[in-house]
Amino acid sequence: MSPKTLYDKIWDAHLVHEAEDGTSLLYIDRHLVHEVTSPQAFEGLRMAGRKVRKPENTIAVPDHNVPTTPDRVKGIKNEESRIQVEALDKNAKDFGINYYPVNDVRQGIVHIVGPEQGWTLPGMTVVCGDSHTATHGAFGALAHGIGTSEVEHVLATQTLIQSKSKNMKVEITGQLRPGVTAKDITLSVIGETGTAGGTGYVIEYCGEAIRSLSMEGRMTVCNMAIEGGARAGLIAPDETTFEYINGRPHAPKGAQWEAAMAWWKTLYSDDDAHWDKVITIKGEDIAPVVTWGTSPEDVLPITDTVPNPSDFDGGKVDAAKRALEYMGLQAGQKLSDIEIDTVFIGSCTNGRIEDLRAAAEILKGKKIKEGLRAMVVPGSGLVRAQAEDEGLADIFKDAGFEWRLAGCSMCLAMNPDQLSPGERCAATSNRNFEGRQGRGGRTHLMSPQMAAAAAITGKLTDVREMM
């Protein structure tokens, strides 16, 4: 048998049909659904008189525009948001799919809930009408975002029409230095490849530095594969993966667990597998980074200065000019001199327990800079409960952070958590696009540790100075 990559293996195991031109019908094991990209898909099913083919493998949770303030138990005030959430309530009930409603403690960001409940398992195909579905690739699952028409297609047929991507290997060798995290890895990779560098590829992350990451860290890395343009990011499953999964509500048990393990252990790229593109970065070379512009590729070590548009080529010159203007920054300015107004810790990139622990570690016994607005939005109700048990919530609150309920919140600002024009935010989320966190808002992406450090000083800060 010819050698295969992990992506090849998962692809082959899910191929229902392949046409002569390579257009393939791929079977989908798990379909995650949220309130923003699904209403039109369910409407389409109703209009055509179709059913959900595998309701037991379809999981829905409202996350994108639910408020994160405690008063949400009394109902969502914004009418349009409420209509979307109510539509999901109804669709979940009518079509008989698994559902975690707003007031269920298991509710949270769809990409945090899936793994937490054991829905996401190695070797699966996982899709969701959301680009950060790549997160689930951390388990060695082929996971990617789809549009609403495709959501409808998967609901009706449990398959997706796909053409195969190319294979790209991103190897992070050695070990990370202190103060450097999974977020710095994933941002640095995008800095290296550009936001279109992964277009047409599925990335497999490997190397010692990746192996050393927890599942939380691996999810952070895969989460942003999409920001690098890739269709999906993958990490081969290993003991860390199996340990995380074991005992979760929807993970296999007993003999089924044994059978699953036997297959999962075959899920790796063969030594002589073919790669269409390979990128290698030394773990030791990665520094704590922040973004300065309006694209995730606009990333630099915190010790650096704001670049000059003339440092770039082609279309990037104008893009950098526009970005500096939008961000209100001057070329040559030290990144660590940039003052912020707001800190946001949360999102499917960095809203897991390990992220909150890391931020709390920096904040312990400290206060945030006066006048700053700072909030922590745990990725799920269960993360929130655990953080409360571990005393992390008190650390955040004592430091001056708001302690919120779970949801996407200020990652995309569809709920009331938004930046105002010109407001500058240190954020642990994944997108620094113009207007992403609110019209005119300015976003600097970074790790939870770095966001915590920025909260204390009120400026972008090298967390290593606080360690």
Added chain:
Amino acid sequence: MEKFEKLTGIAAPMPLINVDTDMIIPKLFLKTIKRSGLGKNLFDEMRFDDDGHEIPDFVLNKPQYREAEILVAGDNFGCGSSREHAPWAIKDFGIRCVIAPSFADIFYNNCFKNGILPIALPQERVDVLMKDAQKGSNARMIVDLEAQTVTTSDGEIVAFEIDAFKKHCLLEGLDDIALTLEKGPAIDSFEEKAGAARPWV
């Protein structure tokens, strides 16, 4: 789905790279449970100021491009979120074809589900079309999907590549779901096999 065969129309130039889906349709407008009506908010933050007045400099606000049906843009068009609201807004505005050096994956696929033709061409070919588009409304391009060509107002012909299956579906206006449901027996037998091999799924 609406068919796409041949289109003769005004092309609007948008020489920006990394036009993301947040720019195409800001999240404010994603709170709809319908597919229609998004065109009035296409490129909202670039098209209107804080008071909702048109920004005269924005290309689609200029008199010569208000009726544009083709958009010529920079690299990595449609990056960012998977929102299909982006192609819905583009289509609702009246644009049926987007031309760029490259597209983000999900956006590219979403176009085909909505009767929009995305054309990826090498930068220097896009430059030719960009220049033509910059001439204004007297320049009408012809996009011919069957022949796989774009013809500039000067009659210069630029050929493009497209996946045969996607082309077929667009030309015929075929509904993917109906096509896939025809393969029902293949899905049934796959489920049976996979269920035996991976019963825990």
